[in-house]
Amino acid sequence: MKKVIIAFMGLLIFTVTLAAPSPVELLQNTSRQLIAALQQNQATLKTKPQIVYGIVNQILLPHVDLISMSSKALGREAWLGATPMQRQAFSRQFVTLLIHTYSSALAQYTDEKVNFLPLRGNINNQLRRVQVNSVIVRDTGPSINVSYHLMLEEGQWMLYDFSVDGVSMMASFRSQFAQELQQSGIDGLVNKLAQHNAQNA
Numbered sequence: 001m002k003k004v005i006i007a008f009m010g011l012l013i014f015t016v017t018l019a020a021p022s023p024v025e026l027l028q029n030t031s032r033q034l035i036a037a038l039q040q041n042q043a044t045l046k047t048k049p050q051i052v053y054g055i056v057n058q059i060l061l062p063h064v065d066l067i068s069m070s071s072k073a074l075g076r077e078a079w080l081g082a083t084p085m086q087r088q089a090f091s092r093q094f095v096t097l098l099i100h101t102y103s104s105a106l107a108q109y110t111d112e113k114v115n116f117l118p119l120r121g122n123i124n125n126q127l128r129r130v131q132v133n134s135v136i137v138r139d140t141g142p143s144i145n146v147s148y149h150l151m152l153e154e155g156q157w158m159l160y161d162f163s164v165d166g167v168s169m170m171a172s173f174r175s176q177f178a179q180e181l182q183q184s185g186i187d188g189l190v191n192k193l194a195q196h197n198a199q200n201a
Contacts, residue, residue: 023157024116038109049107068160072170086186093193100200113137128152
């Protein structure tokens with residue numbers, strides 16, 4: 001189940017620029033584009049999973065609020081206490097971790113379906129943050145509830161977090177990083193992430 005969840009996080013962890021009034025439509029369009037790209041390369045994904053790196057980098061990554069996502073994963077106190085160079089170093093390694101994690105999962109995509117639920121309330125000029133709920137439907141096993149958290153920045157809806165069955169993924173990362181932060185500080189955490197990323201490059 002974990003691989004399925006990660007795969008669909010990879011499918012929609014990154015959203016697209018605002019081109020329509022509904023964030024739901026934007027996520028639906030993104031899903032279609034990614035599924036089409038995966039299906040087009042399905043024959044080679046198992047032997048060359050790094051193909052997905054290009055999909056993630058070129059199509060998805062530019063549409064994530066990397067600063068907000070990095071700060072949420074690190075934790076407010078640690079982020080505010082870090083120097084600009086430390087923040088940059090952490091963000092670089094954290095984004096690399098995300099790319100490797102979700103690219104690996106996307107390479108195992110097996111035609112699961114995702115259904116988006118309508119937004120509650122109306123989208124207006126004052127609304128800056130939205131939560132888009134969805135259900136991942138699988139041929140085997142129970143359905144998975146996924147929520148995407150987006151904010152409006154300079155006319156673009158940007159993803160800053162997502163939740164699986166009510167559990168924030170950035171909060172999960174923050175929990176994973178907490179012990180290393182306490183023992184070695186942010187520099188130690190960055191070094192550990194760098195080693196992990198190098199081993200999985």
